[in-house]
Amino acid sequence: MEDPSQLALSPPLWIVASLLIGASMVTWTLVVARLRGRLPVLPYESRRPVPWRGADVLLVFVVFELPLLAGMLWILVTGQATSAAATPPATAPAATAAGEKADVEHPIVDLLMADSTATTWLLCVLVAVVIAPIVEEFTYRLVLQGWAEAEERRARRCTAALRRLIPGVGPVVLVSLLFALRHFRWAAPRAEPGDLRQALAFQATWSLMFLAFAVCLLRARSGASAADLGIVPGKLLADVRLGLFTFAAVTAPVLALQVVLRQFVLPDDFAADPIPLFFLALALGATYYRTHRIVPAITTHVAFNATAMVSAWIELAA
Numbered sequence: 001m002e003d004p005s006q007l008a009l010s011p012p013l014w015i016v017a018s019l020l021i022g023a024s025m026v027t028w029t030l031v032v033a034r035l036r037g038r039l040p041v042l043p044y045e046s047r048r049p050v051p052w053r054g055a056d057v058l059l060v061f062v063v064f065e066l067p068l069l070a071g072m073l074w075i076l077v078t079g080q081a082t083s084a085a086a087t088p089p090a091t092a093p094a095a096t097a098a099g100e101k102a103d104v105e106h107p108i109v110d111l112l113m114a115d116s117t118a119t120t121w122l123l124c125v126l127v128a129v130v131i132a133p134i135v136e137e138f139t140y141r142l143v144l145q146g147w148a149e150a151e152e153r154r155a156r157r158c159t160a161a162l163r164r165l166i167p168g169v170g171p172v173v174l175v176s177l178l179f180a181l182r183h184f185r186w187a188a189p190r191a192e193p194g195d196l197r198q199a200l201a202f203q204a205t206w207s208l209m210f211l212a213f214a215v216c217l218l219r220a221r222s223g224a225s226a227a228d229l230g231i232v233p234g235k236l237l238a239d240v241r242l243g244l245f246t247f248a249a250v251t252a253p254v255l256a257l258q259v260v261l262r263q264f265v266l267p268d269d270f271a272a273d274p275i276p277l278f279f280l281a282l283a284l285g286a287t288y289y290r291t292h293r294i295v296p297a298i299t300t301h302v303a304f305n306a307t308a309m310v311s312a313w314i315e316l317a318a
Contacts, residue, residue, distance in 0.1 A: 012314045017252075020307070024252035027245060042242070042290040049150035050142075051222035057147045060214050064139050067206055104187050104271040109312055111196040116316055120197065127200050127207075129309055133301035135207045136179070138214070140281070141288040141297050142230050145175040149289065168289040176281035185271040230294030242287065243299025250283045251304055280304065 009017065034041050062069075103110070108124045148171035156167070191199075218224040226232070232239075254276045261272035284297040 010314065010318045012318075013311060016307070016311060016314070017255075020248075020252040020255070023248035024250075027249040031249065042287065044290050045292055047227065047292045049153055050146035050228055051224055052143070052147060052218050053222070054147065054151075056218060056221055057143055060139065060143050060217065063210055063213060064135075067202070103190060104185060104269070105190075106185070106271075106273075107191065107196055107199070110190050111193055111200070112312060112316060114190075114193040115197075120193075121313075123197065123200055123204070125309055127204050129302055129306045131204050131207045133298055133305055135211055137284065137294055137297045137301055138211060138230075140175050140179050141284060142294050143214070143218070144178070145171050145285055145288060146228075146230075146292075148174060168286075172282060172285035172289055176278050176285050179281040180274040180278035183271075183273045183277050185273060187269045230288070230292065232293055235293065236295060239291070239293055239295035240299050242291070243296040244303060246283055246287050246296060246300045247303040250280055250300070251307060254280045254304075255307075 031041050105113075108128055111120060112124060149168065152167070152170055215229065218229070222228075257279065258272045258276040261275055266272050284300060287296045287300070288294065
C-alpha cells in the first residue's frame, strides 16, 4: 500500500476537488428534493426496442475487440508482445519477474510522464476525452444495453418470474460489469513512449473506423434509425445539460472511492479503476435506460475523462 501521507494534494487539485464536491452536494440536494416531492429524478421515456439482434451485437463486439484479440493471438503464437497496449494482464507477472519496473498507472499517464510535448497532449486528449467516450458509450450503452433491454422485454412477456423484477436493472448491471471488467489492469512494465504513441494513434484510427463500420452495419442489417442510434436532434442541448448534471452527481463520489481503494484497500499490483468505474457505468446505464438517448451518457463520460486529464496536467505541472 502507498503511504497515506501521499494523499496530500497540491492547491490547484484541492480547488478541483472542492468544485467537484460542491457540485455533487448541490446536485444530490436537488435529487433528494425531487424524491421527497414524489417526483421522478429522471422521467422514463419509452421507445421501441432496438432493432438489432444478437448476431449483430456479437459482430460489433468482435470488430471492437479485434486489436486486443489479435494481440493476444500474437502473444500465444510468438510469446512476445508487440506493445503495451496489446499486452494482456496475464503477461505482466513474467515481465515484472524479469526485473523490469512495473506500475499500475494508465498508459496515457505513463506517456505524459515521459513526454509532455504539445503533440503528445493533443493525441492523449483526442483519444481519452473525445474518441474513447463516444466509442465506448456507443458500444456498451447503445448496442449492448439496448439489445439487452430488448431481450429482457421479450423475456418478461414469456416468464412470469421476471415480471416481479425491476425492469432495466438486469441490463444496466450486466453491461456496467462488463464495462468495468474491460478496464481491469494490474502491474506491468512501462512501455517505451514511442510504442505508447504508436498504440494510441492506432487506437484512434481503429476506433473511428470501427464506429463508421458499426453504424453502417446496424443501419444496413436492421434498418436502425437515428432515434434507434440514440440521437434526437431536437433534444441535443437538453441531453448535454442532463449529461453534465449526471457528471456533477457522480464524479466526486467515484473519484473518492478510487482514492480510498488505491490507498487503503487494494494491493499495489492492481489498479483501482474497475470498481469505481462500475458505479460510474451504473449511472451512465441508468441515464440511457431512462432516456434511451446516448448523448447524455457521452457528455458525462467526456466530462469525467476531461477531469482526469486536467488533474493529470496539474500533477505533472507541479
